[in-house]
Amino acid sequence: MTAAGLRAPASAVSGAAYTLKELAARFDLNVHGDGNFIIHGVASLAEAGPQQLGFLANPRYRNQLAATRAGAVVLRADDAALCTMPALIARDPYVAFAKIAALFEPKPAATPGVHASAVVEAGAQISASASIGALCVIAADAVIDAGAILGPGCIIGPRCRVGAATRLVARITLVADVVLGQRVLIHPGAVLGADGFGIAFDRDHWIKVPQLGGVRIGDDCEIGANTTIDRGALGDTVLEEDVRLDNQIQIAHNVVIGAHTAMAGCAAVAGSARIGRYCLIGGGAGILGHLELADRITVTARTLVTHSLTTAGEYSSGTPVQENRAWRRNAARYKHLDDLARRLQVLEKEKK
Amino acid sequence: MTAAGLRAPASAVSGAAYTLKELAARFDLNVHGDGNFIIHGVASLAEAGPQQLGFLANPRYRNQLAATRAGAVVLRADDAALCTMPALIARDPYVAFAKIAALFEPKPAATPGVHASAVVEAGAQISASASIGALCVIAADAVIDAGAILGPGCIIGPRCRVGAATRLVARITLVADVVLGQRVLIHPGAVLGADGFGIAFDRDHWIKVPQLGGVRIGDDCEIGANTTIDRGALGDTVLEEDVRLDNQIQIAHNVVIGAHTAMAGCAAVAGSARIGRYCLIGGGAGILGHLELADRITVTARTLVTHSLTTAGEYSSGTPVQENRAWRRNAARYKHLDDLARRLQVLEKEKK
């Protein structure tokens, strides 16, 4: 790896420093040991140095606690006994760590105003406190609200609105009729508001079904890199507030996703499906069109949901990974599983 | 949802209006009731208002007919009896609706000429009636035909040609040696003509196999957002006319897709596979390399096609979604399915 070792640790960049006492007060935590201990950054237990705070959330990393060089640690009360260095005690150490880490995150440099290289059509309404990056393109009837940050290369199409304090990191495309709430965060390559996949078969060829709806994204949503969210055919595609989408997710036209639902990378939702609130959709999972998923449904990775799920709980499909030769033998039998079941029934009947 | 309610219905934008009589004459439909009734837009039955046309194509939405506020409806003759408002009678209401909706679709504003911010290399041939959007980049030996529309941020590489009346919505990349037919529509983030994935293992490391072919896209194709279509290794990757690809589809080098085939989101076709005409490939389906699929093959969502399919029909793979604990028990048994089948054979033999 010639590329290794070039970069200073990210947390070293910010220059921030806090005592454990300050952090405890700020985030409602308890101090174990020296509350005046100063931390200058955060890191994993394995990588933390003597000026950094590590964290122990997952019990299976408990054995790293003895070996860590971290100056301080955030952990559960139960684990405090294992801990020889100063610590912060949290009900949920991962949540506490997330909040503390945010203090050390370098904030994107964003000067209010429009970069000289951006192309803004006459008529676009851009708040004076918004920041429009290099080579953005903004349509005449777009609206950019206060404190919004558009990184380089974003395209904001007709009738789109970017809500207050929303950040488009770089090269996001809002095609048309896309309305983003406040504090939304979108990563590069995401495309919102492209035409849904509407085609009708007219005797011997396809005709396009016009896609006339829009996309509405609620407050505090996050949308991953290269994720696509199509505009509705008629009516809108909707993400309610605090929906969290990872990279390369595909959301088809007229899907509705309930508040606080999270989806991992490469998941896909077909047209007009409705997903409830507080759902967890695993990586690469698929949900067929027009289905409904109740609130608090968990779908494990790569599961294909082929019918509506009306009861909260965890759902799965698929087969386990195996050494290839064993798998081949089993897969060959799967092709005759119905026959196998019938033969078993025959034996059972003969028994009686 | 703070973002809700900001946007006027899209169909209100166009200002167009038609009598049912006019629409019937134009699209060869029959009028039921008042032919002078004027419609000003289209919508779903659930959302249509008194000046709008709704449609009933899927019988399972028949019960919405009583409740709809739509001023008029397009439906099948069989359903006309249920209908108290003026109506258009169609053999295929979805097709009729698509054609009518197109009359109300806001057309993209595209002025002929090259935007001042575009970067056009000397030698590029651009029709005077083509429209080149902001911040496009066009290579010296590219050709843009009459009436083509390139939205903002498109990159047209060496030896590429954009056919007449073709529209690249925004931020499409044609890398090299890509030839698009007429009336093609491509959505943002699509990448055509990137190198195919050709690598050869040379003792202890990989060497790259040069990708020297191109991409040819037939007339009237549509290509979704963030879809990728690689150039051929030797010879071209080809979509025949009227192929319809949804978002995030991956088409590898030297694939050939027959005319009028449609593929839903996240499908993937590996190198040198040949897919017939009038095929329907479900969302997330995969087709392995070098396979052949006959005409009129349907592959259901998420199916992995591992051998050639020579007979028209519908094909599937996968297992059904279940509550996770039940699924776990079944998946554990799948690992021993061959053994289970052998044990059944033993019992059957003992029987005799």
Next chain:
Amino acid sequence: MTAAGLRAPASAVSGAAYTLKELAARFDLNVHGDGNFIIHGVASLAEAGPQQLGFLANPRYRNQLAATRAGAVVLRADDAALCTMPALIARDPYVAFAKIAALFEPKPAATPGVHASAVVEAGAQISASASIGALCVIAADAVIDAGAILGPGCIIGPRCRVGAATRLVARITLVADVVLGQRVLIHPGAVLGADGFGIAFDRDHWIKVPQLGGVRIGDDCEIGANTTIDRGALGDTVLEEDVRLDNQIQIAHNVVIGAHTAMAGCAAVAGSARIGRYCLIGGGAGILGHLELADRITVTARTLVTHSLTTAGEYSSGTPVQENRAWRRNAARYKHLDDLARRLQVLEKEKK
């Protein structure tokens, strides 16, 4: 296909020509027949003309040898007897062909210097021999090394480094803290260094876990179109040298991929998984988070790896494709496979 036939064969472009003797000396091959025969390009056996070199690597194309119009062929010693034209004999004809084809590949035109339309922040360090294409955006603290080529529309964010002779074809985004080695090749639409998907559930809503790590890409890696590689949460996401990634692959935060591993299109690796050296990951395969794969693991297409794999070998999951009605019957039985196994056990016990 109106688009057909517009383009001259790619290999005709370069104008290069070599005798078989020259090629044999250069790549350590043997000549069969006339070593003074001159080739002007390369092609597949099916498409090669009398001035071109074809190749025979896969035995199933052996029958094409009689019919080919190729002027010369590269093949194994075993196949030379079948060959009536001049030939090159190679231990591995595909590797030999790849090396020869590279001689005929049109090299991207890249003039050293920064295109006038690029936006380079003051402070960026750009080698005088690097080429920065149209409409690139380069952050103040980015570094571009000697001979690097950035095609049009690349965005190089804060604290990123592009190594010597590395090529970003077009529209690549390096978000932040991304360090690329030497001779790396990245295709359009790829996004490296976007935030990993880190969220923590705080009672009734999600909070973001700051993503403070970076991405390190080793020498000679290739990364496909629209592939995403997220920055680490703490610590880096790492590709060692000579890793080859196809299109639309998703690499989550803190993944480590060993040297010489190759992954086909649409594969996905979840957070903190560690993949060994010389692995082959099939198209659309998935690897769950925190798993470890040993060196020389092969995972077949669409397999979901749900536990660590410690022994070199080939691994699979999934079920075979079938005609839909047969599949439906089998899939229905799968839902009761555990029950079926128990019933078999009952019969076996009764037997005794």
